[in-house]
Amino acid sequence: MKVHEALKWASSFLEERNLEQPVAQILLKHHLQKDLTQLYMAMHDELSEEQHQHFIADIHSYADGTPVQHLTGVxxxxxxxxxxxxxxxxxxxxxxxxxxxxxxxxxxxxxxxxxxxxxxxxxxxxxxxxxxxxxxxxxxxxxxxxxxxxxxxxxxxxxxxxxxxxxxxxxxxxxxxxxxxxxxxxxxxxxxxxxxxxxxxxxxxxxxxxxxxxxxxxxxxxxxxxxxxxxxxxxxxxxxxxxxxxxxxxxxxxxxxxxxxxxxxxxxxxxxxxxxxxxxxxx
The missing domain is CATH 3.40.50.150 (Vaccinia Virus protein VP39)
Structure with missing residues (x-):
C-alpha cells in the first residue's frame, strides 16, 4: 500500500466514526519518521508490511480510545x-x-x-x-x-x-x-x-x-x-x-x-x- 492510500483509508475510517481525521497524518509521520513536508513528498512511496500493519493497529487503538499521544509517546x-x-x-x-x-x-x-x-x-x-x-x-x-x-x-x-x-x-x-x-x-x-x-x-x-x-x-x-x-x-x-x-x-x-x-x-x-x-x- 502506498502512503497516500494508507492516509486515505485511515481518514475515511476515522471520519466514519466521527473521530479526528488529522490523527491519521500524525500517526503516519510517526511510523515513517518524517515531518509534514517529507510526508507529502513521500505520498507515492510504498509502506513496508511492518509499517502498514503497525499503522493499521494504531488507527484501531486510537478508535478504541487510546490517546494519539500515547501511541506516538510524545x-x-x-x-x-x-x-x-x-x-x-x-x-x-x-x-x-x-x-x-x-x-x-x-x-x-x-x-x-x-x-x-x-x-x-x-x-x-x-x-x-x-x-x-x-x-x-x-x-x-x-x-x-x-x-x-x-x-x-x-x-x-x-x-x-x-x-x-x-x-x-x-x-x-x-x-x-x-x-x-x-x-x-x-x-x-x-x-x-x-x-x-x-x-x-x-x-x-x-x-x-x-x-x-x-x-x-x-x-x-x-x-x-x-x-x-x-x-x-x-x-x-x-x-x-x-x-x-x-x-x-x-x-x-x-x-x-x-x-x-x-x-x-x-x-x-x-x-x-x-x-x-x-x-x-x-x-
Whole structure:
C-alpha cells in the first residue's frame, strides 16, 4: 500500500466514526519518521508490511480510545517535544498560556533580581518546570510530584531537553516546608475536575490519563485549598502565585487567594478560547 492510500483509508475510517481525521497524518509521520513536508513528498512511496500493519493497529487503538499521544509517546509543548505516557497528564495548549503569563509577570516583578526561585507543584511530565527553566536563565526551578512514576517521565524529559531542574518526590509543598526552603513563585496546574464530572469527560481522558492528575474532589477545589494553606510557609514578603484552573473556577479560586493573602493583587485571566483559565496573585 502506498502512503497516500494508507492516509486515505485511515481518514475515511476515522471520519466514519466521527473521530479526528488529522490523527491519521500524525500517526503516519510517526511510523515513517518524517515531518509534514517529507510526508507529502513521500505520498507515492510504498509502506513496508511492518509499517502498514503497525499503522493499521494504531488507527484501531486510537478508535478504541487510546490517546494519539500515547501511541506516538510524545506531545508538543512550547515548541518542544515531551515524552508522555499513561503516568502523566498530556500537556495542553492552554497550559502554554500559563507559562507565558508567569514569564511576563516575572520579568516585571523581579527585574532587579539575578535569581528567581520557582516551584512547580504537581509537575507531571515536567512541561511547566522545564519550559520555565529553558525560557529564563534567571529562574531556579524546583518541581514536585507525589507520583514517582510521573517524576521518572519528568526527569527523562529534563535530561533530553537539557533543563536544569531540581526534582523532588513529595506531596504538594510539604517537602519545601520541611526543609524550610523559600521561593519567589509558586506555579501549579493541579487536578481540578470535580469528581462528579467524570462521566462527561472523553474516554481518551477519563479512561487513559491518570485519575490522580485529573480530579480535585467534589467541587474540584481541594488542591487549591491545600495549596493556599501551604504557600505562606514557603514564600516571603514579595511573591507570586500562578494557578491553572478549570473553566468557571476563576471566582472561587481568586477568593481563596484573597482570603489568605488580603494584600495581594489577584487577577483572573481568560485563555484564547475565552474561558477563565488562570489565576495570578502578587504581593
Amino acid at each position: 506531545e508538543q509543548f512550547y515548541e518542544r517535544t515531551f515524552i508522555v505516557n499513561q503516568d502523566v497528564l498530556i500537556p495542553r495548549p492552554e497550559t502554554e498560556e500559563l507559562v507565558q503569563g508567569v514569564l511576563q509577570r516575572m520579568a516585571k516583578k523581579y527585574s532587579e533580581q539575578t535569581t528567581v526561585k520557582v516551584v512547580d507543584v504537581g509537575t507531571g511530565s515536567g512541561a511547566i518546570a522545564i519550559t520555565l527553566a529553558l525560557e529564563s536563565e534567571k529562574m531556579q526551578v524546583t518541581a514536585v510530584d507525589i507520583s514517582e512514576a510521573a517524576l521518572t517521565v519528568a526527569k527523562e524529559n529534563g535530561t533530553k531537553l537539557g533543563a536544569d531542574v531540581t526534582w523532588i518526590h513529595g506531596d504538594l509543598l510539604q517537602p519545601l516546608i520541611r526543609s524550610n526552603d523559600k521561593v519567589d513563585i509558586v506555579v501549579s496546574n493541579p487536578p481540578y475536575i470535580p469528581i462528579g464530572e467524570q462521566e462527561t469527560l472523553s474516554p481518551y481522558v477519563s479512561e487513559k490519563e491518570p485519575a490522580s492528575a485529573l480530579y480535585g474532589g467534589e467541587d474540584g477545589l481541594d488542591f487549591y485549598r491545600r495549596l493556599t494553606d501551604e504557600i505562606p510557609f514557603v514564600t516571603g514578603d514579595h511573591a507570586m502565585v500562578a494557578f491553572e484552573i478549570g473553566a468557571g473556577q476563576g471566582e472561587a479560586v481568586s477568593q481563596l487567594l484573597k482570603d489568605k493573602f488580603p494584600k495581594a493583587s489577584v487577577e483572573v485571566v481568560f485563555d484564547i478560547n475565552g474561558k477563565d483559565r488562570m489565576v495570578f496573585a502578587e504581593w
